[in-house]
Amino acid sequence: MKKSPLPVQNLGAKGKQRKCGREALVKLLRWNFGHPDFRGNQLEAIEAILSGRDCFCLMPTGGGKSMCYQIPALAKTGIVLVISPLIALMENQVMALKEKGIAAEFLSSTQTSQLRNKIHEDLDRGQPSIRLLYVTPELIATSGFMSKLKKIHGRGLLNLIAVDEAHCISSWGHDFRPSYRKLSSLRNQLQDVPILALTATAIPKVQKDVIDSLNLQNPLVLKSSFNRPNIYYEVRYKDLMDDAYADLCDVLKSAGDVCAIVYCLERTTCDDLSTHLSKNGISCAAYHAGLNNKLRSSVLDDWICSKIQVVVATVAFGMKTSL
Numbered sequence: 001m002k003k004s005p006l007p008v009q010n011l012g013a014k015g016k017q018r019k020c021g022r023e024a025l026v027k028l029l030r031w032n033f034g035h036p037d038f039r040g041n042q043l044e045a046i047e048a049i050l051s052g053r054d055c056f057c058l059m060p061t062g063g064g065k066s067m068c069y070q071i072p073a074l075a076k077t078g079i080v081l082v083i084s085p086l087i088a089l090m091e092n093q094v095m096a097l098k099e100k101g102i103a104a105e106f107l108s109s110t111q112t113s114q115l116r117n118k119i120h121e122d123l124d125r126g127q128p129s130i131r132l133l134y135v136t137p138e139l140i141a142t143s144g145f146m147s148k149l150k151k152i153h154g155r156g157l158l159n160l161i162a163v164d165e166a167h168c169i170s171s172w173g174h175d176f177r178p179s180y181r182k183l184s185s186l187r188n189q190l191q192d193v194p195i196l197a198l199t200a201t202a203i204p205k206v207q208k209d210v211i212d213s214l215n216l217q218n219p220l221v222l223k224s225s226f227n228r229p230n231i232y233y234e235v236r237y238k239d240l241m242d243d244a245y246a247d248l249c250d251v252l253k254s255a256g257d258v259c260a261i262v263y264c265l266e267r268t269t270c271d272d273l274s275t276h277l278s279k280n281g282i283s284c285a286a287y288h289a290g291l292n293n294k295l296r297s298s299v300l301d302d303w304i305c306s307k308i309q310v311v312v313a314t315v316a317f318g319m320k321t322s323l
């Protein structure tokens, strides 16, 4: 049975926010997510945000960045806006939050207009039920959506803007997205709303660029260690192998029942290799931009819920983007 989220903690008399202490935050974490305690810099980030301070948070992949904005969304009435570059990521996070009974939604062109209207109606209510709203940077850049945000802010309901994968704002970064650059207007348009920039990209000039571009004011800068003892790297030279496909097949089989992504440079290689692995008893599928959206979504779903073990993909995997 779904638990209902622990009610908002800290609304004092006449809407004045009381400080949400460590104990109350840990309680929210345990009740809603089942984790015994915060890890790394999560608590520091959350406390900074709840005190209204901007924050730049560098954590390795899987470090638990999302908790830094999900807990604030539960600790205060109002809405946390999450800007994320990938619709697939948003869909997954929103689904996972809803399963926990947390009111989260995303807005994208992939939804029916009926569903989008329903979300907009909720946002227009005096007390919206949505706590976390996920959007793409492209949507932020539209004047219609920005004026909606200003109205929400004007009603005192916009608590935080979280910019996920914030390195995409920097032309020094490996994932530069021009639409991210436009996020630099957020600070001017939505003054006083704390901004949380999250990334797993550690290069100092990217960090500086992110902080400058988003115009973060005296941000708390948090950096965690990138040492991941559970990950090891091994390089095998294809040119030195008799049969690279057979070698890969052996590697995947010897790894046991783990899920895996095999990246290839070309679509035809994905199709070829996927057929080869399937013939050798490995459950897998190809994923690349040459496949239609429906097929790509079903491959992603099958992989996430372990119906298939391996995805053989180009960089299109994880790049499903649009408004």
Ligand SMILES: Nc1ncnc2c1ncn2[C@@H]1O[C@H](COP(=O)(O)OP(=O)(O)OP(=O)(O)O)[C@@H](O)[C@H]1O
Pocket: 035, 036, 037, 038, 039, 042, 059, 060, 061, 062, 063, 064, 065, 066, 067, 200
């Ligand atoms: N305090 C915690 N204790 C235990 N597990 C946690 C804690 N915080 C987060 N996690 C778990 O860690 C995993 C990774 O979290 P999350 O997806 O937020 O990481 P991330 O840093 O956003 O990763 P990515 O860089 O891939 O976006 C999730 O399964 C999450 O439930």
